[in-house]
Amino acid sequence: MATCANVEDTARDELMPRRKKHDRDSSCLRCKTAKGQIIIRHCVYCKQCFYPTVDLKFRRALAQLLNPSAQRKSKAPKQQAGPSNDAQGNLLLGFSGGMGSAILLDMVSRRYIEDADENAASEAQKSRAEGKRRPSVWQKIRVAYIEQCSAYENSSERTEEVRRIVDRYPEFELIIARLEDAFDIEWWRKQGLTPDPATSVTLSLPSFGIVSDSTTLPGTPIERLKTYLAAQPTTTAVQYSISLLTRLLLQHLALATSSTHLLLGASLTSLSISLISGISQGGGFNVKEEREEVWQGVKVCRPLREVGVKECAAWLWWRGLEVVPRMNEAYVSSGNVRGEQSTIQRLTRDFIIGLEKDFPSTVSAIAKTCEKLEPKGGSNSICPMCQRQVPQSGVQDWKARISIRPFATMTTHEQTPPASEDEISEFERRLCYPCHTTWTSRSIRNRGMDTGTVPLPSWVGLAFGNVEQMDYGSTGILTPESRARTRDRIKDFLLDEDT
């Protein structure tokens, strides 16, 4: 019997046996005959059974998007779950060069383009597909790629590699946009987007006043993008801004191409990462939108949201798909990244990826739990930056009650008591919590701009209408509605113009 006295001699014999990663034996759970080749959340599958298992998850998520009412009523067995043909209009696929979006292209092509699908769920589908093309659901399928190299120093374009990958699918039309197009009104007009913002808007720091005057903007869209990113106070804010610009460019491209649906390639793991990092930055009110949202009539969906990264990796390898390695990883390998390791997004990703290795079901639980979350209270306004809903209660009051900062490190502007509701700029008042935090958070390095003017994306100008340059108020804060608000406050004391 082992005792503390002879631990060393018996240590080898008494090592705890390694916990098995699967529940039963190593044969396929589905067909029960073939030798298992992959473990997915404690279940073993052979390669032939792996494909339809993953494909079913994709089709189920898509069916919920295309025909939500039928899905709720249908009691059809799982094998028959699939998208209906009720979709109208065009489809836009967001392609980042990463694993999820590469798989998204492959799955959409297999489901909606190829003549016969060897993994079709039923004999009826096979006979219908024999000899003729499967009827397409959407009229036109396009792939959109947003080139981000301008946001990084010493990084190269990836458009040619992206083009080579998308060329595998001749039925897909590739659209390439650039991150700096968010600051280019000419691009906006070329896409035929309406309404026309007329002029660009800039943000005046530190007052957060909006100024609309195209003559004051820097020369090129790239320079505006770099100024915008340089103004972000933390590296987390930079990453947040790049993601926000990318998402909204994709959504605007969907509008420009009359696409009714925009599909993104976020996997279950990527979704869990974005949910947790979004909540960490104060985006809990928009948890539902991270999964699925409707924006100006465009349904934005992530149909791989039930497919984990391990399944994605296996699919990628067994289908011979390629990725364009993500820029920040290539950027990291060149040793030029400063502080990227400490962003909330990166830390969350490392945590979730580590969690998935030993507790894969927990990552799934994160996404499932967030799916059930419902924000308290409604919303009647949209954030001009991220275009998502803002809680009805005042973001400013909330931040004033909960913000904690060391007094000694605060700038003179921050040390003054919080401004009253009337003195807060219109821009600040309309921001949602995470966007407001993005602009106002402070790090030890304090790398952002404290003063100056910052160009804003074109869609922000729309939120403030055709804003003309306003007079400075008594506090020196530029507010688009200061004149109208002042008039409203003193209207009872004004003489009628007739008297």
Place this chain on the structure above:
Amino acid sequence: MTPPTPPENTSSKTLNLKLEFGGGMELLFSNKRSHRVSIPAHVPAPPPPTASASPATDRPDTPRPSDVNYLIHWMKENILTERVELFMEGDTVRPGILVMINDVDWELEGEGEYVLKDGDEVVFISTLHGG
């Protein structure tokens, strides 16, 4: 320097393996997706113990067959050209890297303790370039 293609193995002292990289992993290995390597068939003996080592310390007297754990360390020492922290964490591959041995998930083959055989194909797929 890229290792030369090893000749047909007529000796039991080395193992000829095919290493494949996917999902962007090739960036860490000279941007090559496929490598043919030749590794020792047995893990080299550890350095001789110091005089202060306890006699009860377990020291392997016979070399053990090369396994995937050894292969990972061998790759780090011989063919890894970029940042090691993107490939390894501790004594094994970094979380987020799927390893397949002869087209089978390494978790079904005993993970790092799988004993390699001549002609095995080991695939490393990065899941870090997600989305």
